[in-house]
Amino acid sequence: MNTMQSALIKKDLRGITANKQLLVAMISVPIVLTVVVPSIFIMLIHFMPNDFSDFDAMLRMLPIDIQLDNMNTAIISLLLNNIMPVFFIIIPIMAASIMAASSFVGEKEKRTLETLLYCPLSLKQIFRAKILSSFIMSELVSILSFTIMTLVTQIEIFLTTGSLLLPNISWLVVLLLLSPAVSLIAITLIVRGSARAQTMEESQQRSALLVLPVIFLVAGQFMGIILINIWILLGLGALLALIAWILMNGSFQKISYESMLR
Amino acid sequence: MKAIVAERLTKIYSGEKKALDNASFELSQGEVFGFLGPNGAGKTTAVKLLNGMISPSEGSCHVFGIDPSSSPEKVHAISGVVTEHAQMYGNLTGQENLVFYGTLFGIPKEESLKRALALLERLDLTVAKDKKLTTYSTGMRQRLSLARAMIHTPKILFLDEPTSGLDPESAQSVNNMIKELASDKGTTVFLCTHQLRYAQEVCSSYGLIDDGTLLAVGSLDALRCRIFSGLKVHIKSNRFPEGISFRKTEGQWAEINVQTEDEIPPIVKRIVDAGGNVYEVMANRLSLEEIYFSLIEKRKEQKEVR
Incomplete structure (x- = not known):
């Protein structure tokens, strides 16, 4: 990464933080998903402890090693360690899509892409810098969301149950492997579509179309995978990272100035 | 070394007619070359070919010995390009834009700032340097684009209609600057325009193009000799x-x-x-305009004879 590329990355990151509309969209959804949703849940459990028959039935279906003695703690643990990670697949996809659409198609739409292409960076270097800036942004949003979520939920858990319930090991795999891999896939798909899309909205809609099945397929089954085994989760992460790498290299082969300026 | 050598340069866009047809020309260093023709004649295509943005369908070109289709970034390092489609960032100020493009060309930030301020002053934009680009008028944007193209002191400038949208006074100052760049710093200028009178004021040699075909190349006197x-x-x-x-x-x-x-x-x-x-x-x-129209007339006659 040379100084020219880092100048480009800084400019892209600044571009997104200066655009309040995009920034609000990128931050508000993760906050709602990772702070408001679990908070409501924790409060519900605390204030309505009477009818647990449905939860009870669900908890009995879980593997024995994660069935905890205390019903409240068991439900919160299920929420924190099995349901919440799903959101950390959705958040990077969303953040990466917004950022990549703005950084690739937005430049095309505002006619700044051509100026950028006249600089002495090769097309691959420009692409790498742009993919990296989208990736950095999506990771920042994910890590920030995780930090805020952990802080808020731990305080809430402590206040309602009197003890802490720290995130388990599967979070490490989700945050360090799965979520980066999924965000790279989303960025690459946007980049591939950027040659054809003429406006940022068009590109975001395209990415939503591509990403929706991913959410249904991955998110729907994800909870179960976390329950089964950490190694399977690790395997899935590695597989997604491999797909991201293949897709990214594939898109490097295809790009040309001519296709970008069309 | 020649600044530009184009040999039988041809570009056909996916199955359509030839945007540039068999164009051969050469430019020496420090020359201000006017590439003249109406809209859609093939001027912008030539600029894109010479900068490696598109690859030639036939023929070849070299800019200071570099083949732009194989090493475009090497050509970009020594060239500055101003075209209608190459805009700058609206959310940044004039000065921030110039500093950003400076760093993009590998110039350290402090040096970029120094150069940016000098260029802003030279192009009469100092007052607006801290204003966002969205508040700039067309003329101001055009002048800032020129400053952007010159931030890395390129050996060759490609200017596609640089004075369109400029008032006469600004156009005059841009003209003077182009002449100065060529005479004092030896910068080669490849200037595309359809304003023939304006070109006659600035250029030292010309290429007249119509419908993708290069009609004539040479100095004004050489072109006159072809007509009268x-x-x-x-x-x-x-x-x-x-x-x-x-x-x-x-x-x-x-x-x-x-x-x-x-x-x-x-x-x-x-x-x-x-x-x-x-x-x-x-x-x-004979003025450039008269020469141009005579050549177009001649071409029409030749076509009719065929």
Whole structure:
């Protein structure tokens, strides 16, 4: 990464933080998903402890090693360690899509892409810098969301149950492997579509179309995978990272100035 | 080393007609080359080919010995490009834009800032340097684009209609700057425009293009030689003697072609000797505009013959 590329990355990151509309969209959804949703849940459990028959039935279906003695703690643990990670697949996809659409198609739409292409960076270097800036942004949003979520939920858990319930090991795999891999896939798909899309909205809609099945397929089954085994989760992460790498290299082969300026 | 060498350069966009057809030309360093023709003639295509944005369908080109289709980034490092489609960032100020493009060309931030301030002053944009680009007028944007193209002191400038949208005063200052760059710093300028009068003020050599075909290349004198190298003399008189091939134009004006200035006094003398009063005499060589239209006319005739 040379100084020219880092100048480009800084400019892209600044571009997104200066655009309040995009920034609000990128931050508000993760906050709602990772702070408001679990908070409501924790409060519900605390204030309505009477009818647990449905939860009870669900908890009995879980593997024995994660069935905890205390019903409240068991439900919160299920929420924190099995349901919440799903959101950390959705958040990077969303953040990466917004950022990549703005950084690739937005430049095309505002006619700044051509100026950028006249600089002495090769097309691959420009692409790498742009993919990296989208990736950095999506990771920042994910890590920030995780930090805020952990802080808020731990305080809430402590206040309602009197003890802490720290995130388990599967979070490490989700945050360090799965979520980066999924965000790279989303960025690459946007980049591939950027040659054809003429406006940022068009590109975001395209990415939503591509990403929706991913959410249904991955998110729907994800909870179960976390329950089964950490190694399977690790395997899935590695597989997604491999797909991201293949897709990214594939898109490097295809790009040309001519296709970008069309 | 030649600044630009283009050999039988041809570009056909996916199955359509030829945007550039067999164009061959050369540019020496420090030359201000006017690439002239109407909209859609192939000027922008030539700029894109010379910068490696598109690859030639046939033929080849080199910029300071570098082939732009194989190493575009090497050409970009020594060239500055101003085109209608190459805009800058609206959310950044004029100064921030220039500093960003400076760093993008590998210039350290402090040096970029120094150069940016100098260019902003030179292009009369110092007052607006801290304003966001969205507040700039078309003319200001155009001048800032020029500053952007010059931030890395390129060896060659590609300017595609640089004075479109500029008021006469700004256009004049841009012209002066282009001339200065060429004469003082030896910067080669490849200037595309459809404003022929403007080109005649700035350029040292020309390439005239129409419909993708290069009609003629050379200095103004060389181009004149292809049509008519002499002078066109306009005389206002109340009487024109017979025996001289005057063409009556309007009112008391008549026109006659001569090869050299020496032929003018005898003509005036004959009018006076014949009892005529001479009120005005104007002698002009063919302008670029006249040469261009003659060449287009010739081409049409050739096409019709075929």
